[in-house]
Amino acid sequence: MALVRFYSTYENLCRVHHLFPHREWSYFDSVYQLLSHLYAYYNPGRGNVTGNDELEYCWQTSSDYVVNDNRGLIFPEVLELKSSHPKLYVLIQRHGGRRNVAKRFGIALSNTAEDRPKYRKGNSLDYDYGPFSLTFALLLMTFVRNTMMKMEPSASKNTVPKSPHGLEIRLPNQQELLHDPGCDGKFMHDHILKYGGYESVARRLGLVW
Numbered sequence: 001m002a003l004v005r006f007y008s009t010y011e012n013l014c015r016v017h018h019l020f021p022h023r024e025w026s027y028f029d030s031v032y033q034l035l036s037h038l039y040a041y042y043n044p045g046r047g048n049v050t051g052n053d054e055l056e057y058c059w060q061t062s063s064d065y066v067v068n069d070n071r072g073l074i075f076p077e078v079l080e081l082k083s084s085h086p087k088l089y090v091l092i093q094r095h096g097g098r099r100n101v102a103k104r105f106g107i108a109l110s111n112t113a114e115d116r117p118k119y120r121k122g123n124s125l126d127y128d129y130g131p132f133s134l135t136f137a138l139l140l141m142t143f144v145r146n147t148m149m150k151m152e153p154s155a156s157k158n159t160v161p162k163s164p165h166g167l168e169i170r171l172p173n174q175q176e177l178l179h180d181p182g183c184d185g186k187f188m189h190d191h192i193l194k195y196g197g198y199e200s201v202a203r204r205l206g207l208v209w
Contacts, residue, residue, distance in 0.1 A: 020148070020169065028169045031206050032145055034095055035138045037088040038105070041076060042134065067139070067191060069131045075102040075109050104204055106132030132204065136191050141205060143184055144171065170208035171198060 078098045081089040092101050102109050148169060177185040177192075192201050202209035 024169060027206065028145075030091060030094060032138075032141045033087075034091040034101070035105075035134065035141055037085065037091060039134055039138050041081075041085060041088060042073060067133050067136045069133055070106050070108075071131070073107050073134070074111065075107045105134060105137065106130070107134070130196050130200070132195055133191070136195065137205060140171075140188055140192075140201070143188055144169065144207065147172070168208040171202040171205070173198065 075098060076085075076088075078089060078092060081092070092098055095101050095104075099109065101107075171192075172185075172188075174189055177189040179185065180188075192198055195201055199209050201207075
């Protein structure tokens with residue numbers, strides 16, 4: 001508390017030392033966990049379970065994985081998940097419920113035509129961004145998460161360049177991705193364009209753009 005008083009506010013402390021506020025990281029990680037547990041539901045046995053029943057994925061490179069649209073996937077019933085996948089159940093409830101999460105990630109609620117994703121404007125629950133891929137969403141969030149984990153907190157402005165976006169967890173822009181030293185950046189850029197562009201993908205995943 002003395003440290004917080006020295007910097008006047010919690011936000012000032014985070015800004016000076018290049019730290020992400022807990023509430024922002026907590027929301028980002030909850031979206032990552034939601035995608036991780038959804039992916040594990042459709043792909044049993046994938047991922048490493050850590051403490052608190054959290055999942056982590058150790059991808060080699062993004063291009064090693066086949067990215068398919070979510071066509072054919074049916075979103076699970078919430079009551080089914082309550083006993084069989086309690087962590088996934090809690091995450092779905094936290095992010096607006098079954099219908100909202102399914103629409104956000106482009107997954108059909110059932111096999112009937114009226115419950116398939118609709119491409120129209122209107123109420124947020126009826127709005128759909130177009131085709132999407134759960135695999136790609138998790139690869140992209142892992143890419144962003146790994147980038148954030150490599151950052152080092154520092155009180156020196158010279159050692160850690162301060163982003164003009166401040167301490168917000170954001171989707172990397174086209175220039176940043178295309179200058180990525182590995183092959184992941186171009187892979188991410190190409191698939192972001194495939195799935196509606198930067199703003200659309202950022203909105204789906206709760207990232208600043």
